[in-house]
Amino acid sequence: MQTRYFTISDYPQGTPARELFELHAQELPALADGEVRIRNSWLSVDPYMRGRMSGVTTYIAPFALDAPLEGAAIGEVIDSRDPNLSVGTKVRHMAGWRDIAQLPADEVEPLPSHDVPEQAYLGVLGMPGMTAWTGLNHIAEMKEGDNVLVSGAAGAVGSLAVQLAKAKGGTVVGIAGTTEKLEWLKSHGIKAVSYRDKDAAQLTEALNNACPEGFDVYYENVGGDCLEAALNTLKVGARIAVCGLIARYNENEPSPGPSNMAMILIRRARMQGFIVFDHWANYPQFLDEVGPQVARGEIDYTETVEQGLERTPDAFLALFEGANTGKMLVQL
Amino acid sequence: MQTRYFTISDYPQGTPARELFELHAQELPALADGEVRIRNSWLSVDPYMRGRMSGVTTYIAPFALDAPLEGAAIGEVIDSRDPNLSVGTKVRHMAGWRDIAQLPADEVEPLPSHDVPEQAYLGVLGMPGMTAWTGLNHIAEMKEGDNVLVSGAAGAVGSLAVQLAKAKGGTVVGIAGTTEKLEWLKSHGIKAVSYRDKDAAQLTEALNNACPEGFDVYYENVGGDCLEAALNTLKVGARIAVCGLIARYNENEPSPGPSNMAMILIRRARMQGFIVFDHWANYPQFLDEVGPQVARGEIDYTETVEQGLERTPDAFLALFEGANTGKMLVQL
Numbered sequence: 001m002q003t004r005y006f007t008i009s010d011y012p013q014g015t016p017a018r019e020l021f022e023l024h025a026q027e028l029p030a031l032a033d034g035e036v037r038i039r040n041s042w043l044s045v046d047p048y049m050r051g052r053m054s055g056v057t058t059y060i061a062p063f064a065l066d067a068p069l070e071g072a073a074i075g076e077v078i079d080s081r082d083p084n085l086s087v088g089t090k091v092r093h094m095a096g097w098r099d100i101a102q103l104p105a106d107e108v109e110p111l112p113s114h115d116v117p118e119q120a121y122l123g124v125l126g127m128p129g130m131t132a133w134t135g136l137n138h139i140a141e142m143k144e145g146d147n148v149l150v151s152g153a154a155g156a157v158g159s160l161a162v163q164l165a166k167a168k169g170g171t172v173v174g175i176a177g178t179t180e181k182l183e184w185l186k187s188h189g190i191k192a193v194s195y196r197d198k199d200a201a202q203l204t205e206a207l208n209n210a211c212p213e214g215f216d217v218y219y220e221n222v223g224g225d226c227l228e229a230a231l232n233t234l235k236v237g238a239r240i241a242v243c244g245l246i247a248r249y250n251e252n253e254p255s256p257g258p259s260n261m262a263m264i265l266i267r268r269a270r271m272q273g274f275i276v277f278d279h280w281a282n283y284p285q286f287l288d289e290v291g292p293q294v295a296r297g298e299i300d301y302t303e304t305v306e307q308g309l310e311r312t313p314d315a316f317l318a319l320f321e322g323a324n325t326g327k328m329l330v331q332l
Numbered sequence: 333m334q335t336r337y338f339t340i341s342d343y344p345q346g347t348p349a350r351e352l353f354e355l356h357a358q359e360l361p362a363l364a365d366g367e368v369r370i371r372n373s374w375l376s377v378d379p380y381m382r383g384r385m386s387g388v389t390t391y392i393a394p395f396a397l398d399a400p401l402e403g404a405a406i407g408e409v410i411d412s413r414d415p416n417l418s419v420g421t422k423v424r425h426m427a428g429w430r431d432i433a434q435l436p437a438d439e440v441e442p443l444p445s446h447d448v449p450e451q452a453y454l455g456v457l458g459m460p461g462m463t464a465w466t467g468l469n470h471i472a473e474m475k476e477g478d479n480v481l482v483s484g485a486a487g488a489v490g491s492l493a494v495q496l497a498k499a500k501g502g503t504v505v506g507i508a509g510t511t512e513k514l515e516w517l518k519s520h521g522i523k524a525v526s527y528r529d530k531d532a533a534q535l536t537e538a539l540n541n542a543c544p545e546g547f548d549v550y551y552e553n554v555g556g557d558c559l560e561a562a563l564n565t566l567k568v569g570a571r572i573a574v575c576g577l578i579a580r581y582n583e584n585e586p587s588p589g590p591s592n593m594a595m596i597l598i599r600r601a602r603m604q605g606f607i608v609f610d611h612w613a614n615y616p617q618f619l620d621e622v623g624p625q626v627a628r629g630e631i632d633y634t635e636t637v638e639q640g641l642e643r644t645p646d647a648f649l650a651l652f653e654g655a656n657t658g659k660m661l662v663q664l
Binding site: 059223227228236242243244245248254255256257258259260261262263264265266267268269270271272273274275278 | 391555559560568574575576577580586587588589590591592593594596597598599600601602603604605606607610
């Protein structure tokens with residue numbers, strides 16, 4: 001049986017070119033004892049993958065060149081030499097960017113049993129959802145009634161962060177770019193602010209208008225002018241959860257940071273970076289709490305879906321253009 | 333009886349000119365019931381006072397124009413209409429920048445009774461010492477054996493921070509400017525790194541050489557290139573206590589912040605600004621812990637002393653040139 005998969009043959013400088021990604025096909029070896037073979041149905045593409053293309057270890061090892069790329073995926077076991085994973089089991093694993101995966105059964109987990117579409121475990125009930133929940137609750141220590149600002153607010157992580165924050169009762173403001181995203185935010189009772197055509201001072205003014213009393217929590221996915229503007233609008237004792245800084249991921253040269261770092265001091269604010277994998281022990285708690293809400297339809301997990309393995313690099317690159325509302329997925 | 337005091341008649345832009353500070357003399361009114369009159373012996377000048385000259389409320393109200401400036405001072409009660417404060421009592425209060433102070437007794441506190449020179453209560457056992465102790469213990473949550481980096485390491489706050497950190501056993505590195513300060517650091521077993529003639533990349537390299545395994549804690553007094561270099565040298569899970577950013581206090585225009593904010597994310601670091609006054613409830617605990625160490629001579633509280641009320645503005649302005657090793661004081 002053949003597997004088709006994407007590789008990169010070099011580490012890109014700046015925004016990766018589409019040509020960087022090469023599609024290969026290869027005959028799979030016979031299943032070894034303890035291995036399973038999976039037909040992937042959904043692939044995840046995520047901004048953090050850009051960091052794995054930089055050739056240096058940040059908080060995760062870089063992708064190996066000329067080897068199949070990796071990422072979260074959902075599929076069905078089609079062959080098994082492990083007694084615990086029978087054919088037909090729906091599973092999640094990290095052997096994405098390919099159609100057929102073959103790997104040790106202990107690197108594969110059966111999907112939980114909430115009444116949700118299977119791809120939800122790549123988004124709202126997967127890593128992005130867990131990231132939103134962890135950042136708000138464990139890093140920013142959000143309390144009932146806190147005013148919360150979220151950048152990248154209509155993305156995979158941000159779209160859940162705004163809804164979880166909104167459920168706790170304070171004013172929630174989301175920063176996003178496209179009209180579609182701003183409308184999506186408004187339709188969920190979130191005050192929507194566009195960063196387009198605004199410098200940091202203008203964005204500050206827009207945030208002040210949206211929430212004159214200031215923010216207790218800032219959930220940071222973007223960096224750049226969003227961070228500078230957010231620092232200007234913090235309340236005393238505010239907490240910033242730094243989840244991502246996508247504005248800078250494709251830059252070759254360092255860009256200046258916020259010119260108002262003194263706000264950290266003046267507002268006695270706390271800024272903390274986090275990686276969701278450090279907090280994965282809390283995943284069952286997250287699933288118990290948020291899973292039923294998703295199953296009951298109380299959380300809108302919007303998705304942007306590309307069709308077909310061949311489109312995986314396009315889906316990935318579109319993340320950096322802000323093309324996705326909610327979770328970006330590839331359906332096979 | 334006359335009091336002589338300094339005022340400012342305008343809020344300065346950039347580095348304050350010496351001429352900004354005007355010395356006045358005025359006859360004091362008769363003591364009101366509940367008031368005391370104090371002959372000041374020591375005046376404190378501190379970097380935070382620059383913020384009170386900006387005309388805007390940051391975390392503390394600005395100085396009133398054409399009124400006596402304020403700041404910590406030590407003196408002796410020379411007249412009293414309060415039953416709890418008798419003539420001859422040594423006290424600390426905030427009516428500095430003057431020779432004779434007259435104020436309500438409830439704004440005056442008798443000095444604690446440790447066997448130390450009285451001016452220690454303006455420095456090592458006063459606000460700067462309390463600031464060092466609070467930042468290390470309560471903000472950065474320093475643990476035994478942590479590697480600690482301190483900027484402004486030979487200043488009033490930094491010089492205690494390095495000694496408190498050193499006592500907990502890890503590698504302690506201090507950043508300072510002058511040869512005198514670097515020598516002072518070395519004489520206390522602190523690895524000393526000069527920021528002079530180094531950009532952020534060169535300072536990073538010097539810090540890496542001083543402590544190749546990186547820092548668990550960064551105690552920030554300076555900002556600018558010190559912050560950028562420090563961010564490059566953090567260990568995973570590092571904590572940054574932001575006490576001050578003196579590099580920027582005299583700037584009119586915002587300067588770019590660190591270009592490597594992503595290190596907050598990559599190292600899952602926490603950066604927190606604090607104001608010691610928010611933590612003043614812990615002052616008795618600080619005094620119980622550090623007072624006896626100072627009395628036994630275990631902590632070197634170096635001082636830079638100017639003589640005479642007339643020199644108070646000069647002492648203050650010298651802070652921004654890094655002219656002081658340890659606490660800057662004016663002796664009357």
